[in-house]
Amino acid sequence: MSFGQGGPQSQWDPWKPQSQQPQQQPWNSGEGDNSPDWAALAEASEARAKRRRLLFVGGGALATVAIAGAVAVAVVSANGTGQASDGPSSQLPATADIPSATDATPSFAPTSAPPPLDPKDFISSAKKDKAPLSPDLLFTGTQLTMGETVYKKGPTADTRTCGSAAQKTLPKVLADNDCTRLMRVTYTEGDTAVTVGVAVFDTEAKALRAKQQADKKSIIRSLSGGGVKSFCTGAVCRSTTNSYGRYAYFTIAGFTNGKDVTEKTTEVFRAGDDLAEFTFRQIHRRGETQASAAAEG
Template sequence: MSFGQGGPQWGPGGPDSGPPNWGSGSDTPDWAALAEASEARARRRRWLWIGGSALATVVVGALVAMAVVSANSSSASNQPADELPTSADIPSDTTQPGPSFEATTAPPPLDPKDFVSSVKKDTAPLSADTLFPGSSLTMGERIYKKGSTSSTTKCATAVRGALAKVLTSNDCTRVIRATYSRKGVAVTVGVALFDTEAKATKAKQEWDKGNVASLSGSGVPAFCTTAVCRSTANSYGRYAYFTVSGFTDGKNVTQKDSAVFTTGDDLAEFTFRQIRRRGEAQASAAANSPAS
């Protein structure tokens, strides 16, 4: 036997296997196919595990439901169905009297205007000091100094022109006046009292000429005696109130003199509020009275 180059050659597979082939021939394993097969087996195992879990859950739920139904029906299983009471045999609570409550209705709130619309209800003390209290009046940023006040039952003496006849024909019982001034402008407001709201309203409607007489003194010079001034009229309840406003230096008032218009409007608004407050006070006292 020769140990030269012509001797037999073999690989690890035996004498007939030939030398090992490390190339890329058909004997090389298909690694991609092997990986896909492994992944497929893993997927099958996961689905089998999920399916088994779901089946176990369904089985457990069914067993629990059967146990609940069995427990609920066990109390009735001891008595035949024909021996169970019918709905007509079950006593009802219709024979028991229900709770009873007395019907109560809150009284309607008292209307403040009712107490200042008739002399029979408007009985609170009234004077120039209660209607126009203090020594000054503040409306917004404007401060007015109070001048003279007066009160008379002779209504015609507190007004001028045709207004005297209007007050007299409607049975005016009293006129209260007060004067206020600010920066050379003065205003006198006159409040005429009547026994009823209807008479006060009628006096306001009939007013077209004449005005309340201006009231000077207490630091306010005579005004609106001969000069052109601005006048207003209104009413609330059994009260009709009139204003006359103008310059303290005797100058005529024109439509451009906004300060005069503002002064008259402020005093008219304040008078309305005072009359309404009077009604509110009397309504509150009546509501809290034991007799009510």
Template sequence: MSYGQGEPPWDPWKPGSQQPQWGNQSTSDTPDWAALADASASRNKRRRLLLIVGGAVATVAVGTAVAIAVVSANSGSDGKPTNSLPGSADLPGGSTSAAEPSFDPTSAPPPLDPLEFISSAKKDKAALSPDTLFPGSQVTLNERVYTKHARSSTTDCASAVRGTLPKALTANGCTRVMRVTYTTKGGVAVTVGVAVFDTADDATKARKATDDKSILTSLPGSGIDPFCRTSVCRTTRNSVGRYAYFTLGGFSGGKDVTTKDTKVFTAGDDLAEYTFRQIHRRGESQASAAASK
């Protein structure tokens, strides 16, 4: 019989433990070290492969988680970047109400009305004279200089006026008439008259009772010759509070006033406005003094 006849063939792809046993080999329990080495190498290869695949999956998962965390931390509820810290109410222990002190509501008293003080003799107690109402030796109005001359004060109201004005004043309780005369360039002279009453109603009634024939008597003196006694002159009349005030303007030389004599009209308007402001200022000073008490 030839060599090897009847023996099973050797398979190179199988481990030693699975190879057929030759007839002269021992069947004892001695370990097959080659087979064990092959099995160990196979397990290690499979373990390395699983670690590589698992590591790649884990890296992708961690990267996704980090990306989601970054986007969530830098996004507001509206999808826009949040560049400011949360308000104090959103912080632990924060409170907006505790940071703002509260005070009881207060309000300043309304200012006193100057007109109230010059509308009644009961409240209009400040000193009153031609010099207190028209102080100084001259006044500049709208860049025009007016020089003060004669002044007078009388409780006989009818003696200081002419025409229909005496009746208008006395019928409504006039208590006093003060007059002051001013001059300006061009020989223009203007007498200002202020009639005093107890109440604003009396002064208003007296003014409404006047007409174009209600004329203030001019006041010459202190270097001013008589004027507007026989010549044509320009007059104005008005009232504020318990005061009615009038002007009579013309030329100190006795010349008649015409519509072309704008200087006379301007002087009368300037001094009428000045008189109004002085009376109102009287009310302001008394209102201020009362408010400071």
């Protein structure tokens, strides 16, 4: 069958790249010789469609291979030396050799360090509070600086008869809770003087109960001597009560010149609060020292 005008007859094969597709005219030009071959056109169209399907399937297969290769290289790079591999895909590990996500999970050895020791545990009962104890060990040095104020250390006292160093309602409170020892120390700053009394009990519960049972009349005796004039023997003074661990501590503050303490004499309030805070710190430091020694031992 001839297509076009003149020239040799050309047969088009869709599978041969050298063949040329003739110009097709799917209409009737009026001449019987030029009627299109509908069967040939349908066959050519089916061949083209089949070729496109093959190309799409082949392209998808190539894309799948490329993705699989990228995953394999990524796994090797992440779990190997960290360098990209340029070798052929045959050198990549098999699927069974590729580490799983659980294999890559880091593991840590359990720590063997014990928890830190609580300093308060060592000052809460006589069974653990074994360090040496005295007024000079608890209140070291010859003076105390709190902020910008310097307090000079005066006389100290230590007794196993707790009631003898207390007055008003405090002796009974100490006796009812089995006080074993009462230490006192006095600090001065100008005409202001403060005596701190530390009562020792066997347990924290007894010290706490003594604090709770103490009232406004539960006060310790002021301690004078060694250059410190007598104070708080007849004048109005300020007192405080607190406890920490197996220790209850008390302060009494006033003037060495005999004046009464009033709400306006703020220096006495400050001095009593400073010495109460310092006493708490010293008791806590005692617990820290014993806790540290136990941890090292």
